[in-house]
Structures are given as structure tokens and as C-alpha cells.
Amino acid sequence: MHFSAEDLLDTAFAAEPLPLVELCLALAAAQRTDGPAGFGRWRRELARGLPPGARPLLELVRPDGDNPAFLEPPERDLAAALHAVREAGRALPHADLARAVARTRGGDPGGWLRGLWGGDRAAWEVLDAALRSAHASVIAPHWDAIRRSFRADVAWRGRLLAAHGIRATLAGLHPGARWSGATFEVPGPPDFEARLGGRGLTLMPSPFWTGRPLLAGLPDGSHLLIYPALTPLPPAAADGDGTADAADGSLDALLGRTRAAVLQCLLDQRTTTDLARRLGISLPSASEHTRTLRAAGLVTTRRDGRAVLHTVTGLGVELLRGGV
Template sequence: MLRVHFTAEDLFHVTFADGPLPMVELAMAMVAWQRTDEAAVFGPWRGRVGRELPGRVRPLLDLLRPDGDNPPFVEPYAATLEEGLTAVREAAPGLTGGQLARAAARAPGPDSWLRALWRRDRAAWDQLEAALTAAHASVVAPHWARIRQSFQADVAWRTRLLAAHGIRTCLASTHPAAAWSGTVLEIDRPPHYEVRLGGRGLLLMPSPFWTGRPLVAEYPEGPYVLLYPAMTPLPLVGPGPAAGALDALLGRTRAAVLQQLVQRRTTSELARDLDISLPSVSEHTRTLRAAGLITTERDGRAVLHAVTGLGADLLRSGA
């Protein structure tokens, strides 16, 4: 379980990041490629990435593992790729033996390259920079407009949620298993991790690649960072401008599902009316339900879905 302890000061200092960061999204993309969850959404994307990634990206798999608990130095909070690569290089003197042991224990193969990296071997660091550059060119740069679209739509929706229902509801919406116990935000998913913000506040950063429970990162300066799955993952973001604000937030198909549920419908009816598969309907309704936009109940053998008050507000506002 993740437990994040807030003080009153922290609750006054919850803000959203200004935009997605290339090195963070690069790390999350590499993580997402290795994960096996959310197969209905990410399965085809993972197949394409596997075919398109150049071989020189391979060393990154020793550092960026599927659980997302990555060494901070390889995903710096930098505004550009160039600034990020510089920050990665500058982190070399600060790497510790304990960090090496942790990275080596999680790596899927031999640790010889990691040990060379920690010894500040120039060839190893050149190899790391080449891997980061190639991965960015393959999985981030071509899709940056869609990454920004997903980020901005998520922030727009949660800002409205914050204004209408308060900070506790906004933070609890970042994961289906999130709930409050007093001033502690609890997310009932492993592994156990306890964070005390201590007045530093929290910066919210949605990622269209991340599919697991929210991650908390600590940096020496500034607030803690909560990285969580954006409401619309990258594979569901259309390649062109969305037809409307609701499409930009949810993706066209998921927005259509929500609009259909102004009247109660079964999973089969949604699949028929929208001409999509039953597994696709189930994936969309699961996400909409987790966000509090629809309810689902069983009536005999049928599964019935309907929009909630919050979902109706979203449809009326088009936000």
C-alpha cells in the first residue's frame, strides 16, 4: 500500500505540472512497453514498439523496469531532451554503491554494463546517452503532440473536479484503489511505501504511458511529485485534433460510450450501437467507472451501465 501523509500546509500546495517532460515520458514509455497490464489498450502499441525500437535501446531495460520504480538520475525533470541528457551526465558523480546494488538486483541480465556505468566508464555513459536518444526518437518525439494532448486534457478535467468537489476528491481520482484515511491518501496496491510530505506540497503529473498505481518521487528541491495514469492513455489519443473538448479528454470512442450512457445500456447494447467489440466496451466502461463518471450494476445476466452526476456534468460542460 502507498500511504501519503499530508499536513494542512501540503493540502494548500497541491499543484499541477506545467506540461509533460520528455525524459519522464521516455522512461514511462519504456516501462509501459515491458508491462503486460491494460492489454486491450496497450497490446497493439507494445507490438509496434517492439518492432520499431532500435537495438541500441536495449541497455535502458537494465535501468527502467516494469514497476516504474526507476533510478531518478535517468529520468530528470528537464524541459527538453538536451537538458535532460546533460542532467543525466551530471548525475554520474553522485551515484552510490547502494543504488548500483538496487539497479543490479532488478536488471534482467548481467550487471557488467551497470557496474561500468557506476565506475563512470566513458564508453558506458556514451552507450547510455545513445540509448536514451534513440528511444526518444522512436517512442516520444513522433507522438509529442498526442502526449501533450493527453496531459492537458487530464489536467483540465481534474482542475474542474478540484473546483467542484475539492482537493480530496481530486487526489482520490488518480487511482481506483485510492481513498482517504484522515489526512493520509492510501492506495491499496503493493509495494508498501510511506511518504510524509512535511509541508513541501505535491506536484501532480499525469502520464499517458503509465498504467500502474501512482508513483511518488522525491527531489532535493521543490515539492514531491505524484505521477499517475492520465485518463486517456496514449493509444486512445487520436492522431489529429479532437472534434471537441470531451473527445480530447476521453478519446473519441470513450466519449461516445459516455454519451450513450445518458440512458442506461448493457455492455452488448454499447458494443452493437458503437460497432466495437465487447472487450473494448469493457475496457472503456472500467476506466469511466474508475473515474466516477458511470455506475455499473448487474441485473440477472445483463450488466447495466449509466452516467453519474459527475459524468452528466462533464457532458453538459463539454470539458
């Protein structure tokens, strides 16, 4: 991703999460097999509880987050977002139809997707009902938690931006991210190259997304970069050890109660086994928490013989001292 000076000056955080963007990311996450251990239970519950009327969306939403753009309008109000989907349906690119059909099992059985791209009224009623049903079951019950996750992450990244600048802030969005001059690079497939062209970048944390950051174009010609929020996932569940995250505007709201305790405990260097014993959590859970904190630049890990040693970084100490 190539930045100009104008882009660096015009990089900012989104004001609020977007309902249909979060819905598509949640359905994408439900189809993935990686990510935090807590997702396994959530995926199983979602597979059992997703209403039949919402299931057509699974033919459009991909595990890698590469979804048809018209499904993810940048609207903060659900009614406005649903209207934007309808309006976009008047001129869907034919190339998107071919990609969508190629992804389905059996090549669009019943022709529902072709009906969408052909403007068939019944197909669009199916899509509208699916979006409403999926939002009601997957997003609406947890919207407050999603907003807490969003705001806590933005508060932390905002402090990071003020203390260390935009380069460090963006590099902290993914473990493998790095800068090469004015080019921001993130490893992993698919390979693509984007030039922001001086139109700016909006940063948006998602409490559902666990993959590498996703880049999308916005109607005004600027770009949106979606990245995984620090808050334990999924927001509907307790954190990795069953401790509910009810804090608001605090370190617990940002990291989750157990993960915040892990960070505090690592003010002294500890092995994974020692950390698990002191906090009363499992070894896999302790490993998962340290991995996430390390990806955020809050913990460093080194191997000493057979032992794996973890300790808090300077950024982690700053977060513990200042809260959010």
C-alpha cells in the same frame, strides 16, 4: 501518503509533461502485461521497432516504474534533461547499482551498469546514445499527442478540483484510492509510507502509465505524483476501436472519440451488450471503456441478475454538459 495542511494548500498540477520521465514510463509500459487492450499492439510494434542503440535502457527501466531517479530529471527541455542525467551521474548511490544489477538477466553481462556507476566514459556514452535514440523513436514522433493528453487531463481534473476539492480530485486518480483523515491511501504492492512534510505535491498525468500512482522526490524537497491520464493509450495509436483521436481541447481529446461516445450513450442506462451494439464496437472494447470511465468516477456499474448495467454519474453529466 501523509498530508499536512501546508501540503494540501500547496498541491498543484505540473505545467508540462517531462520528456525523459515520459520516455521511462513508456519503456516501463512496454514491459508490462496489464493495462488497456490497445497496449498489446503497441508493445509488439515497439518490440520490433526499438533501435538496437536504445535497448540498453531496458536494463535500467522496470515494468513497475521503480526506475533509478537519475534517469527521470524534472526538466521540460530534452537537452537540459540529458545534461541533468550526466550531472547526476557524478554521485550515483551505490545501493542503486546493486538494485539495477540484481534486476538484469545474467547479472550485468559485460559490466555496462557497473561502468555507469564507476564513471566509465564509454558506458556513459552508451547511455547518452540510448536515451537520445529511444526518445527519437518512442517519444518525439508523438510529442504533440502526449501534450494534448496531458493538457486535456489537467483541464478536467482542474474542473473537478474547483467543483469538489482536493480530496475528491486525488481520490479519483485510482479506483481503490481513499482518504483516512489527512492520509491518502492507494492499495497494492509495494507497500510504502511517505510524509510530504509541508513541502508540497505536484500532480502529473502520463498517457503511458497504467499502474497505480507513482511518487517521486524532486530536487527542491517536494514530491511528484504521476498518475494515468484519462486519454486512451498509447497516444501513438488510434483509440480502442481504431478511430483516430484528432480533437484538440475538447471532450474527444480528453477521453478519445469512442470513449466520449460511450459516456454520451450512458446518459441512458444500458447493458454492455446494448452499448456495444449501439456504438458498433466489440464487447471486450465496450467493457474496457466502461471500466476506465468507472475508474475515473464518470460511470457507475451494477449487476442485475445476469445483466451488467452502466450509467453516467453526476460528474460524467457535468463533463458532458461543460466539455473540457
